[in-house]
Amino acid sequence: MDGKRGIMAKKATTTPMMAQYNEIKAQYPDAFLFYRLGDFYELFNEDAVKGSQILELTLTQRNKNSENPIPMAGVPHHAAQNYIDILVDQGYKVAVVEQMENPADAEGMVKREVVQLVTPGTRMKDSADAAKENNYLVGLTMADDHQCFGLAYADLSTGELKVTRVQTVNAVLNELSRLETKEIVTTGDLPDDLNATLTNLGILKSKQTEFLNNAEVSYLNQNLSDDLEIKTTNLLLSYLFTTQKRSLDHLQIAQPYEVAQFLKLDRNSRANLEITTNLRTQKRSGTLLWLLDNTKTAMGGRMLKQWLEQPLLDRSTLEQRYDKIAILIDEYFTRVALQEKLQQVYDLERLAGRIAYGTANGRDLLQLRNSLRAMPEIIDLLADLDQTIFGDFIKQLDPVSDLEALITEAIDDDAPISVTDGGLIKSGFNQQLDSYRKVTTNGKQWLADLEATEREATGINSLKIGYNKVFGYYIEVTKANIDKLDPERYTRKQTLVNAERFITPELKEHEQEILEAQTESSDLEYRLFVEVRDTIKTNIARIQQLANAISTLDVLLSLATVAEDYHFVRPELTDEETIDIKDGRHPVVEKVLGHQSYVANDVTMSPDDLILLITGPNMSGKSTYMRQLALTVVMAQIGSFVPASSAKLPIFDQIFTRIGAADDLISGNSTFMVEMAEANTALQNATSHSLILFDELGRGTATYDGMALAQAIIEYVHAHTHAKTLFSTHYHELTELAESLPHLRNIHVGATEENGELVFSHKILDGPADQSYGINVAKLAGLPDSLISRATEILHGLEAQGASVNETENEPEHLAEPSAVYQAQSVAAVAEPVDTTDDQLDLFQIETSQQSQLVAEEVQNLNLAALTPLEAMMKINQWQNQLRE
Numbered sequence: 001m002d003g004k005r006g007i008m009a010k011k012a013t014t015t016p017m018m019a020q021y022n023e024i025k026a027q028y029p030d031a032f033l034f035y036r037l038g039d040f041y042e043l044f045n046e047d048a049v050k051g052s053q054i055l056e057l058t059l060t061q062r063n064k065n066s067e068n069p070i071p072m073a074g075v076p077h078h079a080a081q082n083y084i085d086i087l088v089d090q091g092y093k094v095a096v097v098e099q100m101e102n103p104a105d106a107e108g109m110v111k112r113e114v115v116q117l118v119t120p121g122t123r124m125k126d127s128a129d130a131a132k133e134n135n136y137l138v139g140l141t142m143a144d145d146h147q148c149f150g151l152a153y154a155d156l157s158t159g160e161l162k163v164t165r166v167q168t169v170n171a172v173l174n175e176l177s178r179l180e181t182k183e184i185v186t187t188g189d190l191p192d193d194l195n196a197t198l199t200n201l202g203i204l205k206s207k208q209t210e211f212l213n214n215a216e217v218s219y220l221n222q223n224l225s226d227d228l229e230i231k232t233t234n235l236l237l238s239y240l241f242t243t244q245k246r247s248l249d250h251l252q253i254a255q256p257y258e259v260a261q262f263l264k265l266d267r268n269s270r271a272n273l274e275i276t277t278n279l280r281t282q283k284r285s286g287t288l289l290w291l292l293d294n295t296k297t298a299m300g301g302r303m304l305k306q307w308l309e310q311p312l313l314d315r316s317t318l319e320q321r322y323d324k325i326a327i328l329i330d331e332y333f334t335r336v337a338l339q340e341k342l343q344q345v346y347d348l349e350r351l352a353g354r355i356a357y358g359t360a361n362g363r364d365l366l367q368l369r370n371s372l373r374a375m376p377e378i379i380d381l382l383a384d385l386d387q388t389i390f391g392d393f394i395k396q397l398d399p400v401s402d403l404e405a406l407i408t409e410a411i412d413d414d415a416p417i418s419v420t421d422g423g424l425i426k427s428g429f430n431q432q433l434d435s436y437r438k439v440t441t442n443g444k445q446w447l448a449d450l451e452a453t454e455r456e457a458t459g460i461n462s463l464k465i466g467y468n469k470v471f472g473y474y475i476e477v478t479k480a481n482i483d484k485l486d487p488e489r490y491t492r493k494q495t496l497v498n499a500e501r502f503i504t505p506e507l508k509e510h511e512q513e514i515l516e517a518q519t520e521s522s523d524l525e526y527r528l529f530v531e532v533r534d535t536i537k538t539n540i541a542r543i544q545q546l547a548n549a550i551s552t553l554d555v556l557l558s559l560a561t562v563a564e565d566y567h568f569v570r571p572e573l574t575d576e577e578t579i580d581i582k583d584g585r586h587p588v589v590e591k592v593l594g595h596q597s598y599v600a601n602d603v604t605m606s607p608d609d610l611i612l613l614i615t616g617p618n619m620s621g622k623s624t625y626m627r628q629l630a631l632t633v634v635m636a637q638i639g640s641f642v643p644a645s646s647a648k649l650p651i652f653d654q655i656f657t658r659i660g661a662a663d664d665l666i667s668g669n670s671t672f673m674v675e676m677a678e679a680n681t682a683l684q685n686a687t688s689h690s691l692i693l694f695d696e697l698g699r700g701t702a703t704y705d706g707m708a709l710a711q712a713i714i715e716y717v718h719a720h721t722h723a724k725t726l727f728s729t730h731y732h733e734l735t736e737l738a739e740s741l742p743h744l745r746n747i748h749v750g751a752t753e754e755n756g757e758l759v760f761s762h763k764i765l766d767g768p769a770d771q772s773y774g775i776n777v778a779k780l781a782g783l784p785d786s787l788i789s790r791a792t793e794i795l796h797g798l799e800a801q802g803a804s805v806n807e808t809e810n811e812p813e814h815l816a817e818p819s820a821v822y823q824a825q826s827v828a829a830v831a832e833p834v835d836t837t838d839d840q841l842d843l844f845q846i847e848t849s850q851q852s853q854l855v856a857e858e859v860q861n862l863n864l865a866a867l868t869p870l871e872a873m874m875k876i877n878q879w880q881n882q883l884r885e
């Protein structure tokens, strides 16, 4: 939206209300203004036009008959949150404008103000599916020399605040992707290419130029020493303070971190390995997080996700986590009891947020109290466990029992949602409140007595005493009985269809007393409630610390449960460059297939092994094997046990993957670009402590190009990168590399042909695969028999031709000699021109036409082994079209 394009009503016809609206709107040109008008929030002008489309509201007009009617659309105030959510979900901002005084008391225009700006990065969703997710707002600045970036992030609902320096645009994008960023705050000076990428990623950019330098900012920045980090945190906080317009006392002191403290997984690898998001569905289901998440609290769920997004490099922290998990696995009953207790614990982090924000109600405080009530028992249960392992942990667990006692004493167990209508504070907590309540209770009794006396005196059994906001208390008598009343005593106040309502002086006198006591009582209750809430607010850091300890416990219990359920083992971390995994499994595929059906496989790499070259038919399990290693590493480095019968692993610094996720037949070129870019990232950044997974690298281009690149990349890794690398391929020719590259070993996935049918063993075996079975897999996929026979025929023809070319023309071996210069060379570029008169190709009745020649060349160059059945079909289809032309 562009505020400048605002449809402004002509000055001459601008009412005072619209003038007020326009003035506020001018301050928030990029937000939808929800302007409170009685029981509605109204949208005007272009907000109304656009909002009515997005929110499916009826578009009406204000001042319909005037020269300049104003477009208008409204939503009822009680349903506003839903509408705000829809807009913010779509990346818009919403400024909520409230009436700041009671219209009845206002002189002239009711005063209105923006009370909150809701934006994608600052919204706090209460829905259940959002409970286990953080919502981060990111601040991004550039260093003066433009050489690096400052990146700070905060979750407004939990108060988490962290900051770091990042060196490259790519590293910035990785962090933004890790944080699932929806909105960033900048001063508007980001480089153009980054700006463009952010726009492409749909990340909202909010500009903040004013830097606040108040006591709160200094307090939150107290742990920072780096100027860029201070500036970035300051920018982020300035935006938060200006937009949220309320206490943010729950924000935690900014914690600096370094990206290099964690296992680096770039955004593609994170996505390819389906750690927290399923590639196909974009949901949690089918991910590693989904498998490992047996947490009982929402905050535990969020912490597990954070652990998975930032696996560690620090061995002693990992060993401490393994130690705890080992004990929790052994102590089954204590584990189950602890998990049961955790079910009673609410989201302490978000409760702390609401308390600081001033939006916590009586029920929130009761949730806090119930959570705190679980603590003594949790501590007792932990005290039963081995104290050499859990002793320190218990020391951090302050049960905050003083607040539990305060809430128990003050807050009524049946406290309502509203904080202004009474019923919040327990009797006995405050003497004054008790005396007001007595008057109210006595008053009510007096009214009941009066009703009885009146009935008796008048003889009207249906006479009743009622109350409404306009007339206060009244006596209601049906029309049929009116004659029985003494007109001197009763003053008529209201006439209904069947009844009349009266007051008496006596009734009015008591009414005042009762109503006053009631108002005083609920006012006092509100004040007492706020006092209790404020006392809790001064203890927010303690609640947050407790939340952190409980979340950690929850995650460890979850990992222990999953380790037991799925037969995981404690990994042994080693300083050697050795991988020795026995009976390793892909935990998610295993869960889906069942423990019995999954074929476990070893991964063995000595310090001498750099590259495992994996061959085997399509569908045999090459990708699964590679992913299983990566997931095992990630699990080990979050402190989890791993899916194997034993596992010895080094600590990896980075994982790079190029796994067939971006296979996209429609956009071959861009797929290949993605593939090469990912390969490049790995080659440029991997160290000898990294893990690289290349799945069928090179298959996105012409066979010879692809094979040449694959070979050159393998040679490069072997000579320069020294990272442990798993490379799967359908280029069988590459298996010959084992002869010239001493640190490369061939392995393959077993498969056999029985009665013409392909049987997968899914077992990893030494040495190269003997054949590719591509056509057998195509048969499995159900392609027509005639097509399969034809493909077999073509294959035999090509094989014969390949053999004759090699014999007669003395072509070089399939494989180029390992090159000293590790640059990809196109074998295709130096290949001999195709002899189009060759008998092998008369299947296409080659004429002189150019099309036929092109097709023939392609058939000749085609490596069937590198094609999926679908690709083969598409190729044939393409050739048919070319020949028909």
Ligand SMILES: Nc1ncnc2c1ncn2[C@@H]1O[C@H](COP(=O)(O)OP(=O)(O)OP(=O)(O)O)[C@@H](O)[C@H]1O
Pocket (backbone or CB within 6 Å): 589, 593, 597, 598, 599, 600, 601, 616, 617, 618, 619, 620, 621, 622, 623, 624, 625, 660, 762, 763
């Ligand atoms: N170890 C295993 N035990 C049991 N089933 C397995 C195993 N590994 C893989 N599978 C099954 O085989 C299917 C194919 O595996 P995967 O995608 O890893 O094959 P691939 O060799 O990489 O195939 P392609 O070359 O076509 O990409 C998996 O979806 C899984 O169902």
